[in-house]
Amino acid sequence: MSEYWNPPLETLPREQLRDVQLRKFREQAEYAYTNSPFYRQKFDAAGIDPQAIDSFADVRDVPTTTKDELRDAQRGEDLYGDLLAVEHDRTTEYHQTSGTTGKPVRQTDSWRDWEWWGDCWATVLWAAGIREHDRVFFPFSYNVFVAFWAAHYAAERIGAEVVPGGNLSSAQRVRKIDELDVTAFTSTPTYALRLAEVARDEGFEPDETSVDTIVCAGEPGASVPGTKNRIEAEWGASVYDHAGATEAGAWGFSCDESVGLHINEARFLVEVIDEDGEPVAPGETGEIVLTPLDREAQPYIRFEIRDRLAVGEYGGCDCDRSYRHAPGGIKGRADDLTKVNGVLLSPTAIEDVVRSFDHVADEYEVTIDQHPTKEIDQITLVAEVAPASELQREAIEDELRKELKETTKLTFDIELVSYETIDRPELKADRLTDNRHTHV
């Protein structure tokens, strides 16, 4: 079978793909204007006539949508506020955002939307090599969080056998992987590493299980070379990335040819912009403004998802897809970037360095404090030394300090602690604590 989920679309000549995007953007904007009171008001206020959108320059005149606007729209008695573009009896799914950056946003979808979610995720799973013969495990209590539900239905669509793994302990999950000869699973990078630890605690080596594919979601780790390599070594499996948002859908996926993310450009218009709202040059990092092109119940036009990305030139990946590729995947959230002693610091840069050290275990914590007497910031990394490397602590600390300085241009205080000293997160990890703003 083809390596592409949709061969003609994924290899469509670039110009035709851009035509598809522009037409769909206009249709989606018209649909939102006609059916969503939120967008009618927003476009009227900005003097935008969706029917007149005729170029990508016109697209950039359309105002962006922020998460705060969505929260404001849902503050009233109506669950979805004026965002809803269909009658309530046409909606079939309820999900919500995790609430990590504020009050959760409620997301409802129609049946058509839900099929769309499945197709977007099928593109992700197919590119990761998941096929009908696979047995795919979802070791997560899905609850109201959309990603794993959509991935579950996408795996079904491919014809794989799906094993839901909610409401189980980590130990029960790794035993299930072993018992059922699971060939693939989906998790956050943090949890993939945690499950490998638990597997060993349970008495078997993760790389001796039948797992050969891991699709990661929720964190950028699978496109961070240090983390990706570590998960692949732990499980003896190929690790693939995915990017998405509850409001926007599963817009990014990785392939076999390179580390990073392809943008599913047949389904999404992804713009990467600078702080003035202008598109950044290929290879430069900017913030993502994203428009899912086929939504029905809750459309989003030019939604600021706050993730940062650097998209390369078209044709930058050997897989021959027409979809642009972003080497290194998500460069972190704009909200997570912080200035330390005048230098912009990204948590993923620290992650890549730490995870490239074999002598350091999986978990670490970073804290930033104001120096008690001087007008400077102090940044401290606490990491676990791998059990077999206890005797080399000093050398590892020196090497780690040197690598971090080279990568981030900042001097870190390093403290290596014993293995399993730091708490293990079960889903997403927040490894950076900034204490500077909490001190008066």
Added chain:
Amino acid sequence: MSRKQPRTDGDEIELETIAQSVDELAEKTAMLEELGAEADLPVVELTARRISGVVAQLEDNVPVEIYED
């Protein structure tokens, strides 16, 4: 003699007509799955297979016994 079901507007519709439409849909879906496989289009082949499962439920819900006396 085929049985009928009252329409919402008061007229009647032959249940056999519904059954025939379901049959046609099943045939078209099977054909789509085959075409998708021949053209090596996984999205068509496997989505059609999924639709076949849905159409089969329609077929099961309109068995011959409910429209033939």
